[in-house]
Amino acid sequence: MGVLWSRLTAALLTGLALAGLTIDAIHPVLPWPVLWLPSVGGSTLLVASFWRTARAGNLPEPTRRFWRHLFPVAVLTGLGSIAQAYDMITTADPAGQHVSPGQMLFDGLAIILLIYALLRLPFGRQSGGELFRIVLDASTVMLACAVFAWHFSTRYALRDGDRSALYISLALTTLALLAVFAVAKVILTRPAGFVDPGALRLIGLGVLVGAVGPTLRPLLEPIDPHLFPDIVAMPLIFFLAGWAADRQQAADYTPRRGIRERRRRSFSFLPYVAIAAVDGLLLSVALPASAPDRQVIVLSAVALTALVVVRQITAFLDNGRLLNRLDHGATHDSLTQLPNRTLFHERLDKALTAPGERSVAVALIDLDDFKEVNDTLGHEVGDLLLIAVAQRLNACIRAEDTVARLGGDEFVVVLDGADPDAADLAAQRMIEALRAPVLADGHELPIRASIGIADGHSGDDASLLLRHADIAMYAAKAIAGTASLHFTPDMAQAGADHAHLGAELRDAIDGDQLYLLYQPIVALPDRRVIGAEALVRWRHPTHGTMPPQSFIPLAERTGLIVPLSNWVLRAAVRQLSLWTAAHGEDAPAVLNVNVSARDLREPGFAASVAALLDEYGVPPHRITLEITESMPVDARESSTTLAALRSLGVRVALDDFGTGHSSLTMLHDCPIDQLKLDSTFTQAEAGRVPVAATVLQLADALGLQAIAEGVETLDQADRLHELGYRSAQGFLFAQPLSPEEFGDLLTTTQAA
Ligand code: C2E
Numbered sequence: 001m002g003v004l005w006s007r008l009t010a011a012l013l014t015g016l017a018l019a020g021l022t023i024d025a026i027h028p029v030l031p032w033p034v035l036w037l038p039s040v041g042g043s044t045l046l047v048a049s050f051w052r053t054a055r056a057g058n059l060p061e062p063t064r065r066f067w068r069h070l071f072p073v074a075v076l077t078g079l080g081s082i083a084q085a086y087d088m089i090t091t092a093d094p095a096g097q098h099v100s101p102g103q104m105l106f107d108g109l110a111i112i113l114l115i116y117a118l119l120r121l122p123f124g125r126q127s128g129g130e131l132f133r134i135v136l137d138a139s140t141v142m143l144a145c146a147v148f149a150w151h152f153s154t155r156y157a158l159r160d161g162d163r164s165a166l167y168i169s170l171a172l173t174t175l176a177l178l179a180v181f182a183v184a185k186v187i188l189t190r191p192a193g194f195v196d197p198g199a200l201r202l203i204g205l206g207v208l209v210g211a212v213g214p215t216l217r218p219l220l221e222p223i224d225p226h227l228f229p230d231i232v233a234m235p236l237i238f239f240l241a242g243w244a245a246d247r248q249q250a251a252d253y254t255p256r257r258g259i260r261e262r263r264r265r266s267f268s269f270l271p272y273v274a275i276a277a278v279d280g281l282l283l284s285v286a287l288p289a290s291a292p293d294r295q296v297i298v299l300s301a302v303a304l305t306a307l308v309v310v311r312q313i314t315a316f317l318d319n320g321r322l323l324n325r326l327d328h329g330a331t332h333d334s335l336t337q338l339p340n341r342t343l344f345h346e347r348l349d350k351a352l353t354a355p356g357e358r359s360v361a362v363a364l365i366d367l368d369d370f371k372e373v374n375d376t377l378g379h380e381v382g383d384l385l386l387i388a389v390a391q392r393l394n395a396c397i398r399a400e401d402t403v404a405r406l407g408g409d410e411f412v413v414v415l416d417g418a419d420p421d422a423a424d425l426a427a428q429r430m431i432e433a434l435r436a437p438v439l440a441d442g443h444e445l446p447i448r449a450s451i452g453i454a455d456g457h458s459g460d461d462a463s464l465l466l467r468h469a470d471i472a473m474y475a476a477k478a479i480a481g482t483a484s485l486h487f488t489p490d491m492a493q494a495g496a497d498h499a500h501l502g503a504e505l506r507d508a509i510d511g512d513q514l515y516l517l518y519q520p521i522v523a524l525p526d527r528r529v530i531g532a533e534a535l536v537r538w539r540h541p542t543h544g545t546m547p548p549q550s551f552i553p554l555a556e557r558t559g560l561i562v563p564l565s566n567w568v569l570r571a572a573v574r575q576l577s578l579w580t581a582a583h584g585e586d587a588p589a590v591l592n593v594n595v596s597a598r599d600l601r602e603p604g605f606a607a608s609v610a611a612l613l614d615e616y617g618v619p620p621h622r623i624t625l626e627i628t629e630s631m632p633v634d635a636r637e638s639s640t641t642l643a644a645l646r647s648l649g650v651r652v653a654l655d656d657f658g659t660g661h662s663s664l665t666m667l668h669d670c671p672i673d674q675l676k677l678d679s680t681f682t683q684a685e686a687g688r689v690p691v692a693a694t695v696l697q698l699a700d701a702l703g704l705q706a707i708a709e710g711v712e713t714l715d716q717a718d719r720l721h722e723l724g725y726r727s728a729q730g731f732l733f734a735q736p737l738s739p740e741e742f743g744d745l746l747t748t749t750q751a752a
């Protein structure tokens, strides 16, 4: 029989039972055994319904288990009805509650099983406090039901003095109350989505009918002792329970992964309904029968509970609002108000598990040099920059996409339904949106960002996708300026290599794999060697000789730059002392050593340099520390270090001058002795904007020495000399040389 038919039939049976009972109550027409037939029919239908649901393949196992537990409940209540009907037919004069031993046994077992099934349901996680409140609420409901049971049933049994009736009544009431407790607990704890809530409510209603039904017996007994509320209550319960089973079977039940249940009302109305019911009962019982002064007390008591309830509910609503706000705080970043990592994962999971086949791209955006902005200009300016970036990203995406801040200067966008082409377009829009500089606190900050895109599909693993976007983002960082790259599998290898390389570099610094080359710095135009720059190399056991560009950035990111610089400084100072011993006057007057802005932030850096110079007996003015200017220096922390170094007598140079974005700020804030003109300007064709000339004028005006780097041709050397440069460095004069080659060079110049 179809689901619909079985439900219609169950409803019809209930209707027939009600009609039969009403007719017989008015005038006994139908033989009363007939009145029990709908119960028997209804129970058969119910058994079939439960059987179907317990075996429905579309339901997850915990759900089917619940209905498997309920199946014997249906069978037992069915048997109970048959036993009762049989007993009615065979008993001449049923009085009081008259529960047949058969029904008592079967129904008792059924209720115990039902309670077991309800309590076995997996619940959502509850804290201790929540559990306590649930028990309190369930007890409130139970107490209310007990009051009704007492008023309508138990007290009659007590009054009649019929001991067995009393026990039966008490036993039934206790069982019914236990069932009420189980149902209340289920409703209050909202089991984690394994049973259709509608179905649960219907079962709850059925249990309520079962608990309240027998209490109506005293109304029927005087009319005809053969009339029992069960005649209607049982088919009604079967109808409700069958409906619940059908509902469960039809529910589109797909367990959703990763999605947190939306926060619902933080309280249940159930206990308040119970309180209202008891108040109603109190009014109906006490008002008509009491003296006026007692009536006042009764009315006041009811009014008091009403006031307390209203007070409670408003407090709960307030709490709910507070929880929502906390929820927002827990899922949003407080600075930019963008969704945070948690909400991002939720959204990504949702996009990846949504029904149907679709593309989902993840774009990870990381600002380049943000740390330096933060360090140089302060956190307030850094915050303003982040807020501006958040707003721009948010404005350039589609409504169905999510921009989130993962933390620091890392943003991420979930591009729902975007294939690689669409993701590319989105990345272009982001690059466009970030093009204009941000005005923050009077500073004009250019934004450079690296965007890594991972292209995914329904069913992909969210964290893997994010990892891929991260790898692609790192690859994009290698491209100058703002750029985006899609993840490709070979990048993963590169990423793994990178991590590996970091570990190897550690060993290289401790072992003897690093060495220094020295490039002469010469005077113009006579090319006399006036100094040298120490340049580090890595003799890698498998990759061969590695240039600094392929490991210095890694060292800076990982902090390995600090021990690396210490190694370089010691080797360079030692070499200078060796040259001085060997060549005396002809040794380079000054040795330039590259250090990182990160070194300047190390407390005690200046002191360690002083100790080193002391150890090798090298006068401080023979060492120049070069700071790469493309990496801005934290003005506050570093300028103390720089000032300390200069007061020692050590000189400081700004390397690659003219390529960074805060050249002038740096000049202004940091004590400097030397500018090194970047090779881009040295090698610029004649007729281009004369940066070389301007830098020289600037150096002259500030009393700094200017050195032109990267001189490769005679032409360039001549032009620089004409502009006024007196020091230069480049392949034209010499490649970076080993200490021995450099020594030879010194000997030949000496000889010349
Ligand atoms: P830099 O300090 O500007 O060093 C000059 C770079 O230009 C060197 O590259 C040098 O070999 C190269 N060069 C010299 N003459 C010419 C030329 O005529 N034409 C061209 N195209 N290039 C020329 P190298 O040794 O590969 O170093 C690259 C960068 O790595 C350095 O730039 C410096 O920023 C960094 N670096 C090198 N050694 C160290 C070190 O010991 N510590 C730190 N922190 N950084 C270092």
Ligand code: MG
Binding pocket: 533, 594, 626, 655
């Ligand atoms: Mg340098």
Ligand code: MG
Binding pocket: 655, 656, 676, 678, 709
């Ligand atoms: Mg340079």
